Each structure stands twice: as C-alpha cells, then as structure tokens.
Amino acid sequence: MDKSKMVHQRQLLGHPVGLFILFFTEMWERFSYYGMRALLVLYMTTETMGSDLRGPGLGWSEQEALALYGWYTMLVYVMSIPGGMIADKLLGQKKAVLYGAIILVAGHITLAFTPIWAFYVGLGLIILGVGLLKPNISTMVGGLYKKGDIRRDKGFSIFYIGINLGSLLATMTVGSVVLAYGWHAGFALAGVAMVIGLLVYLWGYKYLKHVGNLDSEPQEDTVRVEAVSYGDLYSSLFKSPLQLVIAGVLLVLSLAGWYLMGWGYGLLFLFLTAIIALMMMIYKDLDTQVYKDRFLVLLLSFIMVVIFWGAFEQAGGLMNLYTDDKVDRVLNLFGNKVLIPTEMFQSLNALFIILFATAVGGFWAKRKLKGKLSGSIFKMALGIIIMGFGFLFMVFAAREFNENGTSSMIWLVFAYLFHTIGELCLSPVALSFITKLAPVRYASLMMGVYFATSGLGNKVAGIVGESASNYGDLTVFMGIFIFTVVVGTLFLLIRKPLNRLTHGIEDNENIIKEQEGFDLIKE
Known part of the structure; x- marks a missing residue:
C-alpha cells in the first residue's frame, strides 16, 4: 500500500484522524462565537459613560439590543444556506471552511476596535x-465515513463535544478577561481563538484530502461532487404550473408580511419563499422515487428541528430572565453564602453535553447492534419529548415561585439536564441524518437548510418567550411542555411510514473497523 493511502486511512481512537482535525477547528470556532455572543447584548446595553469596570458600551436600550441580537443570531444560521450553495457550486466544502475561517478571523479582529463602524462590519463578517x-464542516464530518458505517452517529457525537467544549471554555474565560481588560479585549480573545482554529485546520489539511472537493478538484481516492446549477433549478420553476402557483402565493404572503410587520420580517419571508421554491425544484430534479422519498423525509425532519430549537432556546431568553429574577441563587457553601451568577447556569448545558455525549452515542450504537429500535426519526422524536419534560421542571419552579415568592435552583439543574439529553438525542443525530438522506450534490445546501431551520427556531424562541409577559411564566412553560411532548409522540407514531420512505438507508449500517480510504456519502 502506498504512502498516500496510508494517510487516507489513518485512525485515532477508532475514528478517522480527520474527525479530530475538524473537532478542534470547530471547537475554537465555537469558542470565538459563544465568547462573542456572551458579550454582545451586555456590551450594547452598557452605558457609554459611567463607572462600569468593563468600560463604556454602546448605551442602547434593552429592546434595541435584543432586536439586533435576535436578527444577528438568526442570520448567522440562515446564511448557512448560501454558504452551502457556494460550496456546492463554486468552492467545495473544504475550501469553503477555509475561507469562512479567514473571514471569521477578520470579523473578530475588527470587533476589537472601538469605532461604531467596526462593530457593524465585524458582525457582518462573522455572519x-x-x-x-x-x-x-459538518458535511465534511459525514464524508469521513463510508455508507453504512455505524460509527457515523458516534463521530457526530464526538464532533458535538467539540462544539460544547468550545462553548464551555468561552463562557468560563471571556467574562474574566472583559472584567480585567475591557470589552474589546474580550472580542480580541474570541479572535485569537479563531486564529487557533484556522491554524489547526491548515495543519490538518493533509488528512482531509478525500473529503469536500468539487468535481474540478481531482484528488486520488476521492469521490467528487458534481457542481450544482441553481439557476437551472430556479428556471425550471416556470415549467411547473402547480409549483409556480405555490411560489406565487408565498410571494404575496411575504409582501403582506413586509407591509404588516416591517421590512425585516418581509425580507425574511421573501428569503424563506426562495428556499421553499428551491426545495420544490430540487425535489423535481431528483431522478428516482427513492431519492424523492428520502428528500421528503429530510424536509419533515426539519419540522422537528424548528420545534426543538424553538423550545430549547428559551435557555438564553425566558429561562435566563426567570433565573435572574425569580430563582434563589444563593448557595450555602461551608457556612458561607455565595451568590451564583445568572450567566453560570448557561454553562450547565455545555457541561452536561461533555459529560454525557459519548455515553448517549454509545447507548444508541449498542441498541443498534442488538437489533433494537434506534433509527434517526425515533431518536429525534424521543429527543423532543425528553427536552419537553425538562419544561415540566420549569412548571414546578414557576408554581413554587407563585407560592413562595422564589424558586429553587435545583429545578433549573434538572431542566438543563433533560434539555441536554434531548439535545444529544436530536442534534448530532440530525446532522448525521442529513448526510445519509441528502443527495450528494446537494449535501452542503441541505446542511445549510438545517442550520437555517435552527436559526428560525431561535426566532420562534424569542416570539414564544415574549408571550410570557402576557400569559405568565407558568402558562408558557406548561404550553411548551404539552406541545413538545405531543409533537414528539406524533412523530413516534408515524415513524414506521417515514422509515419506509427512507428505503432502508439505515438498515444496513454496520461497524467498519478498518477502511481502505474514505468515500463521501453516495446514494
């Protein structure tokens, strides 16, 4: 066997070496993102003049800051769709990750400067x-494994640990840096983290020769992806009267939304209309019924994604406000009373993921080997239900507050624990599911759609959280609990027909202990 093949098949801890290159690249990218995100709203609402030890901020109102923050966090994920299209059409996934990392470095460095133009330009570059x-980068993780390799789901779980390790490290360090050196030092630290991620990716490039290449980039032992013509896809819309009517109705509704809700929502609705039209055209472009059936299942799974994140992301909004105002955060530690900062509860999710991700991934792998129910639809639906039960603990917390004027922090700990277990059942599995079902030439685009639906879930979370001011925390928490459990149960009930529509894509998975090279997912 020649040396190049030895590089391609190198393993570490039972997985391709490339997995760990992507692991550390994503870890530092998430450090930079979550580190900056932790500072953003606080920086915007801090007075321009005053005695704040962190230095002057922008002096915005909370409403202004939250409005920009909501759009920013959504756009970060929505831009994954054009990002996936650019990779599919122009760059390939590997180069797209490289250029994205370079742009992120530029964005974080720009935020380290004080002028207001640097703030807006920096956010734009980060988006x-x-x-x-x-x-x-998520699509490339799937490309490291051959079709039918049961290690794929566990590989995504390991990759997911990197995401949350970056988040945990960021929330533990950035705040201290800001307190000591000021806001822009915190933004600069996020930039340093992204530089480290870029250097890791460049160093490990040699282990990624077999994944993420366009057809125009020939590599030995590489399965290449044919470039996609999105112009041809959209032009075919005019050849289908039914789909043209659907797109037209959505366009009218988008314009109505623009008029009634403002230009921001109008642009969002127009963007969603374009994506829905694109999904219809991709469905029509697929050349066999098997591919079309799998594509439908993939789109239905995105409904679960929106619902899950619409509930889960209450952690950064309604639950965060509830913690700050209504939870007894005083801990009696060896006779000393210690006030736990509200922000520290945000680290519970990342901590629980690091503790339980490998165990949950191993649990599902063992069930699969024993022939027990462990399909992706089952896991994702169960994840929604488990996460929903986390809100039952918030119901208990809200009732305790109504009775006693305060609530115990233990309810929050249990809520975050259940949310985390639910997340581990859904999020890494959904990432893996996309690489199984998506037609290979649209793999990056569909991964982008997944992240865009996550962003849409973030926006839904904000809308749901705002309703607490009208209906109360107890009603909102109870409503989320009931809705998520019902939706998860419905998907469990229809999982068999959905599994049939996948045409056995997960039926022949098996453990592959050693691979002679690697392939992208080929249908």
Missing part, C-alpha cells in the same frame, strides 16, 4: 464567515 464554515 458571512459562519455561513461558509458551519454547514460545510
């Missing part, structure tokens, strides 16, 4: 950089 990097 563009994440849009290029995020969907394509």
Whole structure:
C-alpha cells in the first residue's frame, strides 16, 4: 500500500484522524462565537459613560439590543444556506471552511476596535464567515465515513463535544478577561481563538484530502461532487404550473408580511419563499422515487428541528430572565453564602453535553447492534419529548415561585439536564441524518437548510418567550411542555411510514473497523 493511502486511512481512537482535525477547528470556532455572543447584548446595553469596570458600551436600550441580537443570531444560521450553495457550486466544502475561517478571523479582529463602524462590519463578517464554515464542516464530518458505517452517529457525537467544549471554555474565560481588560479585549480573545482554529485546520489539511472537493478538484481516492446549477433549478420553476402557483402565493404572503410587520420580517419571508421554491425544484430534479422519498423525509425532519430549537432556546431568553429574577441563587457553601451568577447556569448545558455525549452515542450504537429500535426519526422524536419534560421542571419552579415568592435552583439543574439529553438525542443525530438522506450534490445546501431551520427556531424562541409577559411564566412553560411532548409522540407514531420512505438507508449500517480510504456519502 502506498504512502498516500496510508494517510487516507489513518485512525485515532477508532475514528478517522480527520474527525479530530475538524473537532478542534470547530471547537475554537465555537469558542470565538459563544465568547462573542456572551458579550454582545451586555456590551450594547452598557452605558457609554459611567463607572462600569468593563468600560463604556454602546448605551442602547434593552429592546434595541435584543432586536439586533435576535436578527444577528438568526442570520448567522440562515446564511448557512448560501454558504452551502457556494460550496456546492463554486468552492467545495473544504475550501469553503477555509475561507469562512479567514473571514471569521477578520470579523473578530475588527470587533476589537472601538469605532461604531467596526462593530457593524465585524458582525457582518462573522455572519458571512459562519455561513461558509458551519454547514460545510459538518458535511465534511459525514464524508469521513463510508455508507453504512455505524460509527457515523458516534463521530457526530464526538464532533458535538467539540462544539460544547468550545462553548464551555468561552463562557468560563471571556467574562474574566472583559472584567480585567475591557470589552474589546474580550472580542480580541474570541479572535485569537479563531486564529487557533484556522491554524489547526491548515495543519490538518493533509488528512482531509478525500473529503469536500468539487468535481474540478481531482484528488486520488476521492469521490467528487458534481457542481450544482441553481439557476437551472430556479428556471425550471416556470415549467411547473402547480409549483409556480405555490411560489406565487408565498410571494404575496411575504409582501403582506413586509407591509404588516416591517421590512425585516418581509425580507425574511421573501428569503424563506426562495428556499421553499428551491426545495420544490430540487425535489423535481431528483431522478428516482427513492431519492424523492428520502428528500421528503429530510424536509419533515426539519419540522422537528424548528420545534426543538424553538423550545430549547428559551435557555438564553425566558429561562435566563426567570433565573435572574425569580430563582434563589444563593448557595450555602461551608457556612458561607455565595451568590451564583445568572450567566453560570448557561454553562450547565455545555457541561452536561461533555459529560454525557459519548455515553448517549454509545447507548444508541449498542441498541443498534442488538437489533433494537434506534433509527434517526425515533431518536429525534424521543429527543423532543425528553427536552419537553425538562419544561415540566420549569412548571414546578414557576408554581413554587407563585407560592413562595422564589424558586429553587435545583429545578433549573434538572431542566438543563433533560434539555441536554434531548439535545444529544436530536442534534448530532440530525446532522448525521442529513448526510445519509441528502443527495450528494446537494449535501452542503441541505446542511445549510438545517442550520437555517435552527436559526428560525431561535426566532420562534424569542416570539414564544415574549408571550410570557402576557400569559405568565407558568402558562408558557406548561404550553411548551404539552406541545413538545405531543409533537414528539406524533412523530413516534408515524415513524414506521417515514422509515419506509427512507428505503432502508439505515438498515444496513454496520461497524467498519478498518477502511481502505474514505468515500463521501453516495446514494
């Protein structure tokens, strides 16, 4: 066997070496993202003049800051769609990740400067950089494994640990840096983390020769992806009267939304209309019924994604406010009373993921080997239900507050634990599911759609959280609990017909202990 093949098949801890290159690249990228995200709203709402030890901020109102923050966090994920399209059409996934990382470095460095133009330019560059990097690095993880390799789901779980390790490290360090050296030092630290991620990716490039290449980039032992013509896809819309009517109705509704809700929502609705039209055209472009059936299942799985994140992301909004105002955060530690900062509860999710991700992934792998129920639809539906039960603990917390004027922090700990277990059942599995079902020439685009639906879930979370001011925390928490459990149960009930529509894509998975090279997912 020649040396190049030895490089291609190198393993580490039972997985391709490339997995760990992508693991550390994503870890540092997430450090930069979550580190900056932790500072953003606080920086915007800090007074321009005053005695704040962290230095002057922008002096915005909370409403202004939350409005920009909501659009920013959504756009970061929505931009994954054009990021995936650029990879599929122009760059390939590997180069898209590289260029995205470079743009992210530029964005974080720009935020380290004080002028207001640097703030807006920095955020814009970060949105563009994440849009290029995020969907394509996840697609590359799937490309490390051959079709039917049961290690794929566990590989995504390991990759997911990197995401949350970056988040945990960021939330533990960035705040201290800001307190000591000021806001822009914190933004600069996020930039340093992204530089480290870029250097790791460049160093490990040699282990990724077999994944993420366009057809125009020939590599030995590489399965290449034919470039996609999105112009041809959209032009075919005019050849289908039914789909043209659907797109027209959606366009009218988008314009109505623009008029009634403002230009921001109008642009969002127009963007969603374009994506729905694209999904219809991709469905029509698929050349066999098997591919079309799998594509439908993939689109239905995105409904679960929106619902899950629409509930889960209450952690950064409604649950965060509830913790700050209504939870007894005083801990009696060896006779000393210690006030736990509200922000520290945000680290519970990342901590629980690091503790339980490998165990959950191993649990599902063992069930699969024993022939027990462990399909992706089952896991994702169960994840929604488990996460929903986390809100039952928030119901208990809200009732305790109504009775006593305060609530115990233990309810939050249990809520975050259940949310995390639910996340581990859904999020890494959904990433893996996309690489199984998506037609290979649209792999990056569909990964982008997944992240865009996550962004849409973030926006839904904000809308749901705002309703607490009208209906109360107890009603909202109870409503989320009931809705998520019902939706998860419905998907469990229809999982068999959905599994049939996948045409056995997960039926022949097996453990592959050693591979002679690697392939992208080929249908």
